[in-house]
Amino acid sequence: MVTPVLIGIDWGSTSLRAFLIGADGSVLREHAAAKGASTLHGHPAFVAALDEVAGAWRRAQPPLPLLACGMVGSQHGWLEVPYVRAPAGATELAGGLAQPGDTALRIVPGVLCNDGLLPPDLMRGEETQIVGALAQHPQLADSCVILPGTHSKWTHVAQGRIGRFATHMTGELYAVLRQHSVLGRLMPPEVTPDMDAFLAGVTAARDHGELGLPHQLFAVRSLGVTARLRPGALPDYLSGLLIGHELRAGLAWRAGHGLRELPLALVGAAPLCERYQLALAHCGQAADLVLDNTAPAGLLALARAARLLS
Template identity: 60%
Template sequence: MVSHADSASLLGLDWGSSSLRAFLLGSGGKVLAERSNSQGASTLSGVPAFADALQGIAGDWLAAHPGLPILACGMIGSQHGWRDVPYAACPADAAALAAGMLSSPGAEISIVPGMLYDDGALPPDLMRGEETQIVGALQLQPALREASCIVLPGTHSKWAQVNDGRLRRFATHMTGELFAVLRSHSVLGRLMGDSGAFAEHAFVAGVDAARDCGHLGMSHQIFAARTLGVTGRAPASDLADYLSGLLVGHELRAGLAWRDAAGLAQAPLALVGSHVLCQRYALALQRFQAEPPLLLDNTAPAGLYHLARAAGMIKD
């Protein structure tokens, strides 16, 4: 419940593919209230559907605060979103993202552009939504601005290199999606049990296998998630977390080498995302003898607020 004493400055929307999160933000980016539902951009089609979803999650807030500016990030700005907003090119900072914002048709909503990294040598990389979380992380933790590596674990994990407050380059690892596909749609999932409890020892064993024997190749190593079960070397309840550890371990093996090659080995390392997932990545990083990372929760509200200020939507 928002009290009458609270003065709202911005309605921030983190509108991903499968979910919608709304934040009523006050002065300085204080979160006055938040809501979420499953009306992600991929579940909607057409301007009326997006407008109805906005009213459904925040209609009462907007009625109570006439003229409240609205800023959205995420897949809402994709080809399948409310409006296709062109990507901002790396390197970029908050000012560059603010300059690339566009308004949605049929409503006074500004949409943050995603980001594109394309050096012309390797295939391009893309993000939508994570750039706002990175902006938020830099606002909440100024020590990250000079030089840092920011990791956002998830379905499509992002590793981002920051220098002088600008996102210089980033790399995507489809770790979460690979796990879901392999568990649900491959032979590996047939023996996996589900005890509901995290088998930490199995996860660590998978991370260690990637760390120590990653040179054998991930496509070879993941078959162990079946053979360990077939031979009785591991119980069914361990196999899913062993596979998860293998995939995360291979991500860290590549990501840490990529970070070090960029000269950021001594720079701060931050994890941004859900507490449970970041804790597992922190555990995996210990197995690589990496420095303890800075753990940040959802930084999207702080990012949305700062971008709104950079765009001149709000002043405080």
């Protein structure tokens, strides 16, 4: 039997996931609820949501520490936890933990990248996934880590610390365009994945991206109006176009910062990582490592760095 040592919380804007984490890093149990940080208001609501997903574990084993990452620590969350500045690793993140009120919960800070040359960039939640990826795969101590998602991150990890990074609002753009723009009017609400259409979008971005994303986006409509793509293929064409532009910019960013020879890792939900793998291969770049959710491993590593474990 593996002994539980930590209750870890991955608390995003729209979802809440709790993990009972063992001493060896394994997830012994998991609870989830649609109680994201952006859906809750006021201290009592957050307390109730935490009790819903982790209350039984806490009552069974009161000494277990609680550690949360994600948007729960944002200005729209339970408690705004100040960002630590990049470069930052487990030590800096552990030093920035904060507690909301008199609760036993500690919240991980995000990371701010602000060199004064470009607009600042932010991450909150992804830093814990990166710490987890490093804990599981030390060879990523010097690497380029891509975290696909609503706000995809391209991160330079140097000597085990998060250095510069760049955010792409790819997932959010897809959702907004799919649901609230003229492009979505031709798309049926439910579709079967069409990877040929997806790769056609990636190809358009790869080969003709100099035309500009605003121009190429209109092709999602024109290809549908002229029946060159069937309605059910349009969502995947849009996805491929957006991800293709992200990869075009991200791979150029990687090369421009001298990271071309470093390992390239994908960290995130398996279906989305598979899509990015396919798009990367289509652009002539393979991912060296693909990892699923590494937040529990990151939370355990940060708990150790903060000396929360008995």
